[in-house]
Amino acid sequence: MTVNFCFASPVMTLRDIIRMERRAPEIQVARNKVLAAEQTIRMLKAESSVIFQGRVKAGQYTHFTSDGIPRSIEAKPKLGFKYYLFGGNKYMRHIMDQVRPAYYQKISDYDAAMRRKRKTIENLYLKYWRFYKLRKQLHTILRINIVDALSRRLGTSCNRLRLSEYLYEMKEKLILHELEKTVGVQLKPFKPLLPKVIRAGKSLDVRSELFLHPGIAGLIQYYHDQRSLGWLRFVDVKIKGFVRPSYYPDAGRTKWAIIAGLYVNIPFDIMGAVRHEDERLSLERDNIIEKLQHDEFEKRIDKKIGEIQRPMLIRKIQFLRAREMIYKKRLSEAYGPLRKISKRATVLIENDAHEYRVVINKLVSEEAKLRSLQLS
Numbered sequence: 149m150t151v152n153f154c155f156a157s158p159v160m161t162l163r164d165i166i167r168m169e170r171r172a173p174e175i176q177v178a179r180n181k182v183l184a185a186e187q188t189i190r191m192l193k194a195e196s197s198v199i200f201q202g203r204v205k206a207g208q209y210t211h212f213t214s215d216g217i218p219r220s221i222e223a224k225p226k227l228g229f230k231y232y233l234f235g236g237n238k239y240m241r242h243i244m245d246q247v248r249p250a251y252y253q254k255i256s257d258y259d260a261a262m263r264r265k266r267k268t269i270e271n272l273y274l275k276y277w278r279f280y281k282l283r284k285q286l287h288t289i290l291r292i293n294i295v296d297a298l299s300r301r302l303g304t305s306c307n308r309l310r311l312s313e314y315l316y317e318m319k320e321k322l323i324l325h326e327l328e329k330t331v332g333v334q335l336k337p338f339k340p341l342l343p344k345v346i347r348a349g350k351s352l353d354v355r356s357e358l359f360l361h362p363g364i365a366g367l368i369q370y371y372h373d374q375r376s377l378g379w380l381r382f383v384d385v386k387i388k389g390f391v392r393p394s395y396y397p398d399a400g401r402t403k404w405a406i407i408a409g410l411y412v413n414i415p416f417d418i419m420g421a422v423r424h425e426d427e428r429l430s431l432e433r434d435n436i437i438e439k440l441q442h443d444e445f446e447k448r449i450d451k452k453i454g455e456i457q458r459p460m461l462i463r464k465i466q467f468l469r470a471r472e473m474i475y476k477k478r479l480s481e482a483y484g485p486l487r488k489i490s491k492r493a494t495v496l497i498e499n500d501a502h503e504y505r506v507v508i509n510k511l512v513s514e515e516a517k518l519r520s521l522q523l524s
Contacts, residue, residue, distance in 0.1 A: 160338035162273045162523075168331040169265045178258040185251040192247060199231065231387045245374075252367035268330055270523050276323045277340040278516045283316040285508045294482045294497060305502040312505060342519050364436055371433040375426055382421045384413035454521050461518040468511040475504035 169175060286309050290296055298306035320337070328335050374381070388409040393402050415421055478500045482493070 157337045157339045159341050160335075161341050162270065165269050165273055165327065165331060166266055168333050169262065169269060172265055172330065172332045175258075175261055175265060178254075178261045182251070182254045182258050185247070185254045188247055189251055227391050248370055249367060252364070252370060255366065256364050265330065269327070270520075272323055272327050272330060273340060274342075274516050274520055274523075276320060276327065277342055277519075278512050279316045279319045279323065280340055281512050281515075282508060283313055283320065285512075286310075286313040286316070286505070289476065289479055289501070289504060292479055292482065295479055295501060298494070298497060298501070305498040305505070309501055309505055364440065368433055368436055371429045375429050379418055379422050381425065382415055382418050384411075386411040457521060458518065461514055461521070465511065465514050465518065468507055468514060471507045472504065472511055475500050475507060479504065 170179070290299055290306075290309060290313065295306050295309070298304050299310040301307055324335055324337060388407075388411070390407055392405040392407065479497065482497050
């Protein structure tokens with residue numbers, strides 16, 4: 149059984165891995181959906197701008213005169229513009245009412261995908277750190293001559309240490325490949341480095357839910373803006389202006405007409421429409437705020453649970469660390485050729501090796517829980 153003892157790999161922090169998450173295919177897809185929705189909104193805004201209108205009518209016209217009924221071909225072009233105000237162009241307004249909330253929802257989906265990806269990376273990084281640290285601890289103990297000698301005997305507790313070291317290295321490699329799949333980037337073996345443990349009693353950074361969900365914040369603002377328009381949403385105001393030249397071949401002259409118009413359409417029950425629309429917008433907004441308040445409540449409860457668990461974990465870690473030092477010291481004090489070690493001494497070394505393996509597994513597991521609590 150051969151193990152590659154390589155602890156001189158370059159350091160890579162959790163932040164370094166998280167920076168790579170944007171390259172993941174599903175994150176790229178979610179981001180492209182947001183950009184596509186944004187371009188759709190810009191396209192609809194451009195389409196809702198001033199409308200150029202042009203028309204040409206041509207035909208054979210008859211003119212009654214005292215000399216008879218002469219006929220002539222005439223062309224009547226018409227050029228102008230049209231612009232909608234307030235709730236005008238209802239067709240485009242209904243499309244925008246569907247597209248803008250969908251745009252903010254895509255931002256929220258993108259944000260949620262980033263959070264899920266980040267959580268997956270954190271869990272995998274913690275697992276990688278856990279097996280790296282366990283392997284490093286066992287590697288230190290196996291460098292003791294007597295432990296190294298006993299580890300080459302099959303079926304011994306010291307041999308179990310060497311097997312565990314090999315298994316931890318293989319698990320490291322598996323998790324490294326899982327990280328590669330998650331971030332979509334090829335990674336080399338690295339030395340994990342976690343941030344320092346936050347002292348008990350020091351508050352964590354808990355920001356508001358609206359700050360953490362910009363898409364939902366934008367959606368709430370959209371509902372607010374729509375409601376602030378009031379009755380203007382249902383007033384159809386249209387401004388038209390155009391120039392109409394008319395050419396008369398018989399007279400050899402062209403007549404010009406410049407025409408402007410203001411068209412206003414107001415529903416008879418406009419206040420009823422305003423009331424029902426405001427109720428709909430309020431319900432949509434209240435549903436979102438209710439969900440955000442519930443999420444923030446859960447976060448506050450999780451924070452309180454974490455404040456209780458943190459000192460518990462720290463005390464357990466302190467106890468296990470002291471136990472680890474005891475067994476490590478005992479194994480370090482064992483020296484001499486294996487053939488000169490008594491059978492009773494060999495049994496004690498085997499027992500200490502077994503206890504050391506159990507203790508460091510518990511110790512690193514509790515440390516991983518504490519780090520996970522801090523990251524969450």
